[in-house]
Amino acid sequence: MSKLSDLFLPGLISLSLLALVGTELRSHPKDDATRTHIAVWVGWSGFEYDTFQSVVNDYNKSQNKIFVDLLSITGNSTKTLISTSAGVPPEISLLSAAEIPQFADAGAIEVLDDACRQRGWTQDKYVPGYWDVLQYQGHTMALPATPSTVALYCNTDILKRSGYDKPPETIEEMDKMVDKITKVEDGKVKLAGFLPAEPGWWPWGWGPYFGGSLWDGKSKITMNTPENLQAMKWVESFSKRFGPAQIQSYRSGFGVFASPENAFLADKVAMEVQGVWMHNFIQKYNPKLKWVASPFPYPKDRPDMKGHTIVDQDIFVLLKNCRHREEAIDFLAYVQSQGPMEKLCLGQKKSSPLRVKSPEFWAKQDNPSIRLFDDMAYSKSCISTPKLGIWPEYSAEISNALDEVSLLQKSPEDALKAIDERIQPKLDQYLNRLEKRRTAGK
Amino acid sequence: MMRRKESRAGFLFALPWLFGLVAFMFYPLLMSLYYSFCDYSALRSPVWIGTDNYSELFHDEVFWICVKNTLLYACFSLPLSMVIAIGLAMLLNTNVKGMTVYRTIFFIPSLVPMVSLAMLWLWILNGDYGVLNTALASIGIKGPNWLSDVAWTKPALILMSVWGVGNAMLIFLASLQDVPTSLLEASELDGASAWQKTRNVTLPMISPVIQFNMVMGIIGSLQVFAIPFVMFPGGIPARSTYFYAMYLYDSAFNYSRMGYASAMGWILFVVILLLTLIALKLSNKHVHYGGV
Structure with a gap:
């Protein structure tokens, strides 16, 4: 009897470890094991999250090298700050445009100038009001998610x-x-x-x-x-x-x-x-x-x-010292292309930050004032938070x-x-x- | 030989806890002391700036607003909570049928999570259609705007603090049950009234517990955070509910000033330590230990 009770604690610990391993295996199914996983953290929830998850699913299906692990997090910017400080940031995080200077001054986010040049993410591609807020001290520090x-x-x-x-x-x-x-x-x-x-x-x-x-x-x-x-x-x-x-x-x-x-x-x-x-x-x-x-x-x-x-915009930033920088840029490139971006913005019932929008994008919008919100972002008097x-x-x-x-x-x-x-x-x-x-x- | 083996086993079993204590308590404690002398944002390496954070704090108007708010809150909420907790414990220590049910009812509120509690009180204290003002209106009193009138936000929070007296009440109740009946009977034979029994027998006998609850109350009330943080973001209106721990949190996580926040943390620690020592010193004369 006493021998049985002696085994109780080690048994419990072993079971807990097994459960942990099982959970880890479950969250990374075998067919994804060969892919490079990148972490994307967003503060969206509800239908906004579901829409982005759908875009992420499309991306994960579209190729077999990278797998995006999407996570909805309450208080995302604080948690991004903590994880970055601990040296284990996600690859990409969704912040608000007003947070760019804080993260940029601390050297926590990547300058995207080179990626922008290589991928053709230029001022001409985006609505001016939405592009301007991504710039900080002459550099592009983020890319648009959903604008407003x-x-x-x-x-x-x-x-x-x-x-x-x-x-x-x-x-x-x-x-x-x-x-x-x-x-x-x-x-x-x-x-x-x-x-x-x-x-x-x-x-x-x-x-x-x-x-x-x-x-x-x-x-x-x-x-x-x-x-x-x-x-x-x-x-x-x-x-x-x-x-x-x-x-x-x-x-x-x-x-x-x-x-x-x-x-x-x-x-x-x-x-x-x-x-x-x-x-x-x-x-x-x-x-x-x-x-x-x-x-x-x-x-x-x-x-x-x-x-x-x-101008009030959610933006994607690439965290410094993340493990898979190039893979993260590849995912960002996917989201910044017209189809996925329109799917994301349409699902979240917002306008697209891209200048070029398809006729279907406008046709599927049920907000009667959507064009007004889009037009205003072209205004020369766009107001944004001080950088x-x-x-x-x-x-x-x-x-x-x-x-x-x-x-x-x-x-x-x-x-x-x-x-x-x-x-x-x-x-x-x-x-x-x-x-x-x-x-x-x- | 057997004893040494047991000691080693005991140490091994305690090792995870010891590791936790060092890694999650001592190390952060020491690092926060170091950071309090640094310009540190959590995202960049700390840079030594001497006592700049401390001297800046003493000239920071918002810091003093928070200190004032916190002390005011503590000065009113602590005695009120203590008196109500003792009162309730005494009531729940009487011999009435169904007492376990009453005890459960009075303890349950302290089990409600802080955020749920905050949401609940947002409804109770609503100036327009809140339960409290509706009740006051029924007896002809026009209730104030508890949540938006600068003069009433702190009293509202003090009122709410009473909701969480369940834990203190339970401790008082346990100690009341330990008061020797022989002493109470002896005082009764001497003709003592109910108040005299309470004043001269019960309270002295539970004085160590009163002292304990007072110290815990000082610590808790000076660290008030969750409820005002949820109910009054940013200390609205006009920083009337901006408490010390809220400013500390904002400095650390919203303003990325971890060094400044660390300095605030250490000042709070020293203040709490001093107040606790003063409270212990002042109350020692009145604390009666049965075994001594």
Whole structure:
């Protein structure tokens, strides 16, 4: 009996090891053993992931040398950072374009200039707005995955009830519409024409929408400019008109984005800035909603900014020190070709970053505004995040400043000054340390 | 000979744990101390910068906002949780029919995962249609915007912290059951009231457990992270819920400033150590060990 119990622990350990080996064999079936495996990590899930998995399956079937192991990961960029730091990165990771400087400055991603030359991935092949965000310090650091621009979604029923038959052209026009549409009864907001904080995903975009810039393109933070001040005052004007507490109370009744209680889908906000993907959610949660999308209004005195948009793009990066660089480039080449790219973008209900699109691509799109989103990416006033390694910190500071201004805790002037005063020394320090590292070759 | 053999076997069995302790505790601990003196982003090799991270922290406005928020939270949530945990434990220590059911009911909330808890409280505390404000409205009180009013976000989190008192309550309950009945009976014979019995017999007898729970509470409340991280991303509104551990996490993983985050980690460690030592020193006079 005692001998049997002596065998229990070693037996358990052996069984666990066998199970591990079995799992490993299962995840790498024998027929794939001869192929080179490359790891591709993405943050997509649901139908977006399924579409990409289908593209990956096509690639895996199209040849017999490389096998792509696709993995959907929550918090992909953090996990990519950790795995890269540990020296075991995946070959390819899906990041957002705003993350390029952070990864590039740290030397964590490959410069793709040579691959671009060899494979013909040039500026002419891509829509300008989508190509520009891939460039950092004169180099191509990433390739497009699925792109998006953002526009002003309008609930046409609500607009009609207030006597409007089309979206606003200028910001001044929009303000008048907001005043007319917004309903306040007994000190409570019952309907909002527009709220800058809803959904509040691009808080840094208001300044550029008024013609402002967030940096000088080199080393200076430029938040404290007349255009950015105008934008901040515009954001503040909503709280002054309708009351910060009233807006807070109204917003607290909004449901989460992907639900029928979404403020725009539930007819609580008449106009909202959203990306091309909003169409999917309208179809899913409120297909009866009548809507139209148009470029976000421009300041009356800046007609040159007509048709401007924020470019928001998922990108593929090739991680440095990955095991199979050439194989990864081969897969990227496949995805960047017209057929697979159109399959991916169509499945995710987005436009393609490639200039050339097939007639079938357009014919199969069910988003009535898809061409608008595509056209906007050709605009000369495309807005994207500043190519700064400290952007996440800068962005958090802008969000906080907008919060303080919206709550009337700080004046727009003080809020902008505070951002400059906090972020400029951080940028100086960041650039100094980066320079020192470069000089030291670290 | 047999003894040495047993020792060797014991050591071998403990080896995996020892390896884990060294690899996953001591090594990261020492490395984080080193990184706290470095410019380190996790993606590039660390560069020694002396005490720059520490001096920058002391001039960092956001750091002090987080310190203030965290201390405020700890100062209110810790005593409140302790009092409620002791109170509940005392109630659950009475001789009532179906007590095991009550004990289970009061303990279950502490088993709910943090993220689920956060989602649940988002609904309870919703200013417009939340359960809490609906209940308050039924008795004629207009509830605040718990989740978006700067003045109410921290009280909301303090209120939520009470939800997790189950563990402390269980420990108190175990210690209450160890209070010698002979002492309680003797005090009863001496004519002590219920409060006098609690004040002079029960509380002194469970004082080591109170001290233990207080120390654990100090550590836990100063490291508050998961619930505000899910409910108030970025410490919204206006950083009113931006806690120390959230800024540490952002510095490490969002801002790629692992050295800075390491310095924050070590400051927190020293602060917790000091507070724990102070708490132990102050409470030692009032802690009664039965066997001593």
